Amino acid sequence: MKKTSTRSPLLNIAWVHLISKKRQTVVAMLGVMFGVTVFIFQAGLLTGLQSYFIEKTVNTTAHVHIYNDVRVARPNVLDLESDTASTWTVVRNQKPRDEERRLRNGYQILREIERDARVEGVAPYLGLQGILRYGMSQQAGTLAGIDVQREDQLFHVAENLIAGELVRMETLPNAVILGSGLAEKLGARLNDNITVISSRGVSLDMKVVGISKTGITLQDNSRAYISIRNAQRLLQQSAAYITDINVRLRDVDVAQSIATEYQSVFGYKAEDWKAANANVFGIFRIQNLTVLFVIISILVVSGFGIFNILMTIIYEKMPDIAILKAMGYRDRDIRRVFLLESVAIGTTGGLLGLLLGFITSKIVGMIPLNIQGFVSVQYLIINFNPLFYLAAFGFALVSTTVAGYFPARKAARFDPVEIIRSR
Secondary structure (H helix, E strand, O other): OHHHHHHHHHHHHHHHHHHHOHHHHHHHHHHHHHHHHHHHHHHHHHHHHHHHHHHHHHHHOOOEEEEOOOOOOOOOHHHHHOOOOOOOOOOOOOOOOOOOOOOOOHHHHHHHHHOOOOEEEEEEEEEEEEEEEEOOEEEEEEEEEEOHHHHHHHHOOHHHEEEEOOOHHHHOOOEEEEEHHHHHHHOOOOOOEEEEEEOOOOEEEEEEEEEEOOOEHHHHHHEEEEEHHHHHHHHOOOOOOOOEEEEEEOOHHHHHHHHHHHHHHHOOEEEEHHHHOHHHHHHHHHHHHHHHHHHHHHHHHHHHHHHHHHHHHHHHOHHHHHHHHHOOOOHHHHHHHHHHHHHHHHHHHHHHHHHHHHHHHHHHHOOEEEEEOOEEEEEOOOOOOHHHHHHHHHHHHHHHHHHHHHHHHHHHOOOHHHHHHHO
16 A cells, blocks of 8 residues: 555656756657657668668679689799708799689589588589670670579579560570669660670670669679680680589578688688678678767767756745655655656656657658668668667667656755745
8 A cells, every 4th residue: 555655646746847948848849759760760760771772782693603713823833942041033024823713623623512401502604794786885794604593593593674575594694684773874675685795806796685784883884794614615624614613501600610611622712691791791881880870979968958958847836845845755855856757757768759750661661762772672671670669769768767867866865944045
C-alpha cells in the first residue's frame, strides 16, 4: 500500500511541474525528437546504401580474385649473385624484364580450385584494354573475355541484362555485351555492329547481343563482355592464355583467409573482395563516424536543454520542495520527481522522433533521384532495421536521464529551513 500511495503523488507533482513550463518542456521534447529523427534517418540512409553496395559488390565481383601482379618488385639478378655486404653494384638505366600478365598453367589452377569444397564456382577471365568504335563514335573500354556459362554461374550475367539474351553469346561467333553506360556513350543499341580494336592493333567486327546494367557505375560505364576465345584472338594468343581466375565462395566471410591460402599455394596474387574495395569501405567508415558525431552532438545539446529547464523549475519550485520535505517526503522522493520529469521528456520526445524518423525515411525513399555514384540507384535505399529504432530510443532515454540526474540530486539536497528563511 505504501508503494502505491507514494508513487501517484510524485507523478502528479512531476506533471504539474512540466505543464507549468509548457514552452520550455515542448522545446526540450523537440530537441530530443529532432535528435532521434536524425539518428534514424541518417543511420537508415547510410547503412541502406552501404548494404546495397556490398550486395552488388558480392554479386557482381569475385570473392577471391587471382592474377599475376606484375607490379611486384622482382629481385635484381646482380644482387642475388653478389655479396651485398662487401660489394657495391651500380646499374644505370636498368630495363625491367618484359613479363606477361598471363597465369601459367591457369586452367590447371582453376581445376584444383574447383575441387575445393568451400568454392561455389570458379571462372577464367581474360581482361584487356581496347577501343570500341561505332560509326564516328569511339570509346576506350575494358574487354572482359569470359567463359559464358561459368561467368553466368558466378555473377548472374543474364539477370543483369536490360536488353538482349545471354544465349546469343554462345550461338554467335563475334558477339559482345556492352555495359549500359558504355553503350550510351557509343550510341550503340541492340543488334548494332561495332568494331573492337585491341592494343595490338587487331580488330574484330562484333554484334551487340545484349546491354548489361549491374548497378556498379564503373563497370557499366567501361566494361564490354566478349567470349574468352575472341579475347585471345584480339591478343593473338593461344587457347590456354588467361590473365585472371575469379572465385565465388559459399561463405564470403572467409574470403580473406582463403585468398591468403591460395596466394601461398599457387604463387600468384590472390585478393579478396574486401581488400579490392578497401578505399570504398574506408569512405563508409568515415561517413559513419561523421554521422555518429553529429547525432551525439544533437542529443548532447538536447540534454543541456533538459538540464537548464529542470534547473529553472527547481529554483522556481523551491518553496514547493520545502513544503514537500516538511510533509515528510524524503530526499529520494524529491530526486524521483525531477528524474520522472526528465524521463517523461525523453520518452515523449523519443517516441515522437521514432514516428517522425520512420515517416521521413518512407517519404524520402519514394522520391525518384537517379543517383550515379559508386552504384547507380533510382531511389534512395533506406534500411529500416529495428535495432536502429531501439538504439535511438535507448540513447535518447539515457541522455535525458543523465541530464536530469544532476538537477534532481541538487533539488534533493536543499534544506527546507534555509529555503523558508530565504523567502
